[in-house]
Amino acid sequence: MKITTGVIVVIASMIFFYLRMAILRGKKKRYEREYALKRRKVNGRSKGAALPAAQPGSPPFGVNSWFLVAVGVIIMIAGMIMYNNMTMFGIKIITDPELLKYTEFWYIPVALGVIILAFCMKIDKPRLDDD
Numbered sequence: 001m002k003i004t005t006g007v008i009v010v011i012a013s014m015i016f017f018y019l020r021m022a023i024l025r026g027k028k029k030r031y032e033r034e035y036a037l038k039r040r041k042v043n044g045r046s047k048g049a050a051l052p053a054a055q056p057g058s059p060p061f062g063v064n065s066w067f068l069v070a071v072g073v074i075i076m077i078a079g080m081i082m083y084n085n086m087t088m089f090g091i092k093i094i095t096d097p098e099l100l101k102y103t104e105f106w107y108i109p110v111a112l113g114v115i116i117l118a119f120c121m122k123i124d125k126p127r128l129d130d131d
Contacts, residue, residue: 006083006107013111017118024061028123035125061121068120076113082106 001007063069081087083106086094094100 009107009111013114017114020118021121024121024123031125062124064120064122068116072113072116072120075109079106079109079113082109
């Protein structure tokens with residue numbers, strides 16, 4: 001596989017996505033620590049009281065907008081189709097030579113879709129008992 005500008009742009013967008021996920025995980029851990037400290041300060045509760053745990057098997061991240069997730073995935077699929085010269089499952093989708101010139105910019109929709117997905121993820125703050 002040749003390293004081209006398109007591959008570099010897609011790799012950079014994927015690195016951005018994973019950095020965003022790491023930042024969200026750090027925020028979640030910080031929120032959990034702050035929540036644990038606030039629980040300790042509440043009178044009438046033993047210091048060894050267990051913190052409420054998330055449901056087993058629940059994902060660590062949430063989604064802000066499922067519509068934007070769908071848009072991001074569709075944009076990435078369009079970029080992959082552009083990468084394959086407008087061919088999907090051996091069927092030529094677009095044959096117009098004017099539009100085929102734009103297939104060299106396949107990396108733009110792929111990177112844009114990844115960035116949209118990065119901003120669709122969220123974490124939920126732990127809620128205090130009295131909230």
